[in-house]
Amino acid sequence: MMRRIATLLACLIATPTLAQAPWSTDFTNPRAADGDLVLPMPCGGAMAFRPVETPAGPGALDDRPVTLGTTDPAGGVAEFARREAVAGAFTQEGRDGALYWIGKYEVTRDQYAAVMEPRCPTASAAGRLPAATLSWFDAVAFTQRYTTWLLRNAAARLPQADGTPAFVRLPTEEEWEYAARGGAAVAELDFLGRAFPMPEGTSRYAWFQGPRSAAGRAQPIGMLEPNPLGLHDILGNVGEFVLEPFHAVRVGRMHGQAGGVVVKGGDFRTPEAALRSSLRIEIPPYDTADGQPTRLPTVGFRVVLAATVSTSLRRVEALNRAFEAESRATGTEAENARRQIAALREGADPRLRQGLDRLEAGMMAAERQRLEQERAGIRAQLEGAAVLARAAGQSQRRMDGIQPLLSGADVVQSSPEMRRQWATALEQLRVERELALDGYARIVADLGRSADRATLTTEAGVVAREAETRGVPELRPYLDVASRHAADSRDRGLPPRDRLREEVLAAARAAGGPPSAAAPQPEQPRPVAVTPQAPPQPQQPPGPPPVAVLPPPAPPDPPPQAESSSAGSRASQPQPRPPATPPRLPGYSPGISVKPPIQRGW
Numbered sequence: 001m002m003r004r005i006a007t008l009l010a011c012l013i014a015t016p017t018l019a020q021a022p023w024s025t026d027f028t029n030p031r032a033a034d035g036d037l038v039l040p041m042p043c044g045g046a047m048a049f050r051p052v053e054t055p056a057g058p059g060a061l062d063d064r065p066v067t068l069g070t071t072d073p074a075g076g077v078a079e080f081a082r083r084e085a086v087a088g089a090f091t092q093e094g095r096d097g098a099l100y101w102i103g104k105y106e107v108t109r110d111q112y113a114a115v116m117e118p119r120c121p122t123a124s125a126a127g128r129l130p131a132a133t134l135s136w137f138d139a140v141a142f143t144q145r146y147t148t149w150l151l152r153n154a155a156a157r158l159p160q161a162d163g164t165p166a167f168v169r170l171p172t173e174e175e176w177e178y179a180a181r182g183g184a185a186v187a188e189l190d191f192l193g194r195a196f197p198m199p200e201g202t203s204r205y206a207w208f209q210g211p212r213s214a215a216g217r218a219q220p221i222g223m224l225e226p227n228p229l230g231l232h233d234i235l236g237n238v239g240e241f242v243l244e245p246f247h248a249v250r251v252g253r254m255h256g257q258a259g260g261v262v263v264k265g266g267d268f269r270t271p272e273a274a275l276r277s278s279l280r281i282e283i284p285p286y287d288t289a290d291g292q293p294t295r296l297p298t299v300g301f302r303v304v305l306a307a308t309v310s311t312s313l314r315r316v317e318a319l320n321r322a323f324e325a326e327s328r329a330t331g332t333e334a335e336n337a338r339r340q341i342a343a344l345r346e347g348a349d350p351r352l353r354q355g356l357d358r359l360e361a362g363m364m365a366a367e368r369q370r371l372e373q374e375r376a377g378i379r380a381q382l383e384g385a386a387v388l389a390r391a392a393g394q395s396q397r398r399m400d401g402i403q404p405l406l407s408g409a410d411v412v413q414s415s416p417e418m419r420r421q422w423a424t425a426l427e428q429l430r431v432e433r434e435l436a437l438d439g440y441a442r443i444v445a446d447l448g449r450s451a452d453r454a455t456l457t458t459e460a461g462v463v464a465r466e467a468e469t470r471g472v473p474e475l476r477p478y479l480d481v482a483s484r485h486a487a488d489s490r491d492r493g494l495p496p497r498d499r500l501r502e503e504v505l506a507a508a509r510a511a512g513g514p515p516s517a518a519a520p521q522p523e524q525p526r527p528v529a530v531t532p533q534a535p536p537q538p539q540q541p542p543g544p545p546p547v548a549v550l551p552p553p554a555p556p557d558p559p560p561q562a563e564s565s566s567a568g569s570r571a572s573q574p575q576p577r578p579p580a581t582p583p584r585l586p587g588y589s590p591g592i593s594v595k596p597p598i599q600r601g602w
Contacts, residue, residue, distance in 0.1 A: 020044035023123040027110060030128075030222035033230050037101055037305075040154050041146070043120035045111055048104040049305060050230045052179045054088045055097045055465040057375075057458050060315075061322040063087035064184075065372050067192060068177045069249065070278040077248040077255070079278045084174045089161040089307035097465045101159060102171060102179050103302035105221035105232050106130035106240065107142065115146050128220040130238045130300040135293030136261045136285060139241050139301040143168045146303075161307035162315050170243040171304040173280070176264050180235065180277045182228040184469040194276045195235060196227045206236035207268050208275055214268035218298075235275050238300035239263040246282035260284045267298040326368065378451050378459045379466075381443050385486075386463070386478035388440040392501075393478075393508025395433035402426050437501055441494055444482055448489035456483040477510040 020043045028046040029038055037049040056062040069081040088098035110127030112134070114120060121127055147168045150158060158165040171179070182196040190197050198205045205225050207214040218238050226232045246262045247254040260282045266275045287294050310316045345356050405422050447456060460483035467475040481503055485494065494500060 020120050027123040027128050031232060036104065039150065039157055041111060041114050042149055043114040045114040047111060049101040050104045051092060051099045052102055052229060053097055053099045053184050053469050054086050055184050055462050056087065057462060059322050060318040061326060066178055068174065075278065078280060080249045082249055082253055086174050086178045090159045100175060101305035104230060106238060106300050106302050108221055112142060115142055130218055130221060132218060132238050132300045133295045133297045135295050136241050137293050139170060143170060143303055159305055162311035164307055164311040166305040166307050168303050169306050170241055170301060173242045173244055173262055175304055176242050177277055179229055179231060180265060184466050185228040187470060202272050202275065206275055208236045208272045209269050218268050235265050236270060237268055239267045239298055240265050241301040263299050269298055375459060378447065379463050381447050382460050382463050382479055382482055385440050385443040385482040386475045388436045389478040389482060389504045389507060392433045392436040392504055395429045396505055396508065399426055399429045437504065441500060444486040445489050445494055447486035453487035456487050474511040477507040481507040
């Protein structure tokens, strides 16, 4: 009997009360936005997640290579740049490609208590502060308990990968930094920048050291603007645990020794100039003074939704097929080298066979890296060709706006000087259009020599998904025509200039978009100012109306450049918002202390 009572009490302690009124969104998702995934929590709480897309090819082993860290040598063994990869486990209805889900905010005090404490908290302003003074082990325990609760109480609401529901864990360092930089929602130049674009200034996006920002204490979640993926407080406020142990960085890769706990992103004591996406520090997992887990008031965490890799037998078979295809080197020289290795392996002693196995494994890794670099180059060329095709279409639209002026159909009267200016502008735009087409043709011809039709189609799809994520879906028609022209040129050369031009302009018409403002609008004439010889008398009948004359066209824009990343950067910049006072919470004042006494043990 006593054992049954003890078991019942243990269950009650392990899982907080479920039946409680839902918390206000002020405490769970104060900056609700389209695309949020909101999952329930014990005690009436909730947690919001944001999707992080990882555009890549369609293969089972395709992932998204990314450069993390900083190229500044001062980053040293902690932050120097290295090549990594990310891949999501889930898909989203209506979207191509994979994604993962990451917490929109840092886990709050109330959310932590709802999962970990025996009694339900009452949602409050103070409870909206990020949970801190926790150890890495506390954060991992939270993810385990929250997963168990979700699978028991809300499994149908979890994202699924191949029919398997998600589980909660800490983000990997790659997942965290990829999301912090803005992922595929920003252009490459912005992704590689020190921090994600902050057009309204750092103080509108991150809490950092100083009286004009955090003023020495953590702040409630969701008070500032999000990064391009909709994530709040990803830099500053409190540092955030990640899943893996710390590794030092060698040039191009991680060092082999695994160390302590990694904390990312900086906190409310970090100077503004030191905030950066690559910031990572190592803290010891245990306090050497008393052997208890290390807990700091400046460190908290956010979580991700993940899935197992081998979700089903079908999935495992697809991965193995992809690996077998990838392991077969595609280059002639590599294939010859593999044949020679296979010949040497026959009849060789065990030590020599081991050496040959290591040699072949290294060659396969080098071939994989070469293929990834080739694919990245193909994607960059396709985007450059699409940008030039779009520039040709924009020049044509401006020409279409000027041509009626020269015909005189919509103009009552125009001077010879105006007509000469319009003719000059029309010729300049024609030259710009042809220059853009020349650059486009060179790129697609080069692509045709370096890639086959299947590769071009696949990589064009990846670039199109990237463009959609950055908010420029109108690039897709240009990418389609560029990949088709490149593939056709491989078989039979580029089409004649007239047909090439017409097909590019057809893509421009399919892409649509507003007409350029550079072309004068005939339907909005301005009257010419006329100085009368004598003031008009009211009793006189009105004279003839003033002559309607259009102003000369504005000088055409300078020729567009082929740098696709710059175009993408401009497209991905969020529009500045007018400064606003952060929303006040019921019962909240900036004077709330967020430095609870350091707790030891569990």
